[in-house]
Amino acid sequence: MVDQPSFVDLRSDTVTRPTAGMRQAMAYAEVGDDVFGDDPTVQALERRVAEMFGHEAALFAPSGTMANQIALQLVVAPAHELLVGADAHVVTYELGAAAALGGISTRTWPAVGADLDVDQIAAMIRPAGYPSVPTHAIAVEQTHNLGYGGVVPLETLRALRSAADTAGVALHCDGARIWHAHIADGVPLSAYGEVFDTLSVCLSKGLGAPVGSVIVGSAARIAQARLIRKRLGGGLRQVGILAAAGLYALDHHLERLADDHVRARRLAEALAPYGVVDPGRIRTNLVPLDLSKSRLDAPALVAAAAERGVRLVAMFPTVARLVTHLDVDDDGLDRAIEVLGGLLRDA
Template identity: 45%
Template sequence: MDVPTDIPIRVDLYSDTITRPTLAMREYMCQAEVGDEQLGEDPTVNRLQDMVAELLGKEAALYLPSGTMCNQIAFCVHCQPGDEVIMDKTAHPLHYEGGGPTPLKGILIRTVDGERGVYSARQVEEALRERSRYNPRSRAISIEQTSNMGGGKCWPLETIREVCEVAHAHGMATHMDGARLLNAVVATGISAKAYAASLDSLWLDLSKGLGAPVGGVLAGSKAFIEEAWRYKQLLGGAMRQAGIIAAAGIYALEHHVERLAEDHENAKLLAQGLAEVPGIRIRPQDVETNIVFFDVTETGMTTQQFIDRARYEHGVRFSKMNGRVRAITHLDVTRQDIEQAIQAARTIVETPHTTMRKQDRAAFQQAY
């Protein structure tokens, strides 16, 4: 579809991954003390790793370029070729990490059908492979906190403990994709250390709601992190004077965690406003953190039509996931932005395409 590109994005709800570092964070990064990270000589990287290890109650931590690398390295450490990792059918490593476990180490994924990304101990028991030379070996479980495709749903602490208990009873490793773990911490009041207690490995993402420009930190036992370093090296992840970017993570952990509550409030406000727009289907009570999903099929538009009209008529950018419209609030989104997004949705639903600018209308006519 050939669409005009001269309409600026005024409200960006595409994802919290587009959050920009604040001026104060940038200034802090400029002052960071640095050294060779690969040799363990970057004091800022070392401090960040120690902070995360303490936060999560683990022996050690490792700074990595991305959350995807955190997941993939964890699976590589826990599993051997032919082993299987159990996770929900909506999990990020299954859908959005390039099928990494299989080409990287011959690791298989076995899915369970949880409720909005959260599965039960009983489902783990049912998914376990019988010990046999013919079967893949059930070697690890992975949980995603919060569940992205589950609309930001928080895994209950007791459920985490139960699934980990079953996994450990069968000699399996337990891992958490903690991309939005601190959103769950802020939303529930449960500490990150409590969430992490039953897990053998987990990581924090610094580049989503926390506002850092890059990176995640993987944590676990000293032996786990030593082996993780081997895979970091294998994957080309040594970063030299990485303190400049690690400093952003330190600043984020010191200044941007409690403010995640603002994102949650804005997400609830958005959900409540959208629920009042005719034809939009949404359950505001499902919004626990900063992710909002809604259905627009009853408006007579497709999901993509709604997204395109929001972007090119009103400068409001949403994303599409699993056939629905997704909005994620973050550091760069204000209450006023939310009100503007709600009004844009209402106008789109109530106004025919003929009100669009001439060049926009021509593009839509060509596409639809």
């Protein structure tokens, strides 16, 4: 029996603990040595994820950042350009890895979250030829972390795909929370797969696995991805123990993401009277609190809430973030609403 924490942890959907069923699946997983290519459980996970997105192949990676950076190296050559939103994870929270590890130049469009302007992005694409750095790929985040967990509509993605095809550039999806987009909009994962050349999808955000992301693409690209992963120190041995958690999560934790969306909206509606959040903007499981008109800044709210047993994070000086997930039930949500409501009411 695993002891449950005495606090309500809304910092991220990465803080979940493996369920009893997931731990059992991990304990009894059939394993091999994945560097030699003979771990059957990771192979099963990779086949399944590739099939879900309608691609030829997939590759397990230890983290979302590694998965993103491997995928970017597949579609952007060194000293060439990636176009991406200014508030995207790959340029905000991955410590300059595209430049440091892949020699990739990045150019950004203004931060708009999930509200992409396809014409604006298309106009930014630079062709090969002196003196410009040629654009090789465009990256999109689905769902969008700093964009209220917003979902980029499928029709927008298809329009962007058309623009990319016209210009001869690739399209990558940082799909850390693409599972949430699938549940929120009812878009088949294969439809997302048709749009993108490469995707990175996370098993430890939302789905509740303890570790891992998966890179999805063509067989040729994934063969190259395996080499890049090894170069980055991501060659894994008996990784079937972790892959079993991913398979269990896909079986048991995908459809239940709808519960997280309901709880996120309930949380937003409860805190809306304090003028810190617009419930109408909450589409998935992320609830940002705008404290610009409050006497509490984000670090102060985070510290005060932690003292009362509720954890959240300060994204910016005046923005705190709450994330609903597998380990927060209705009782936990009620406790968070009581604590945060009291703090905001007194601010």
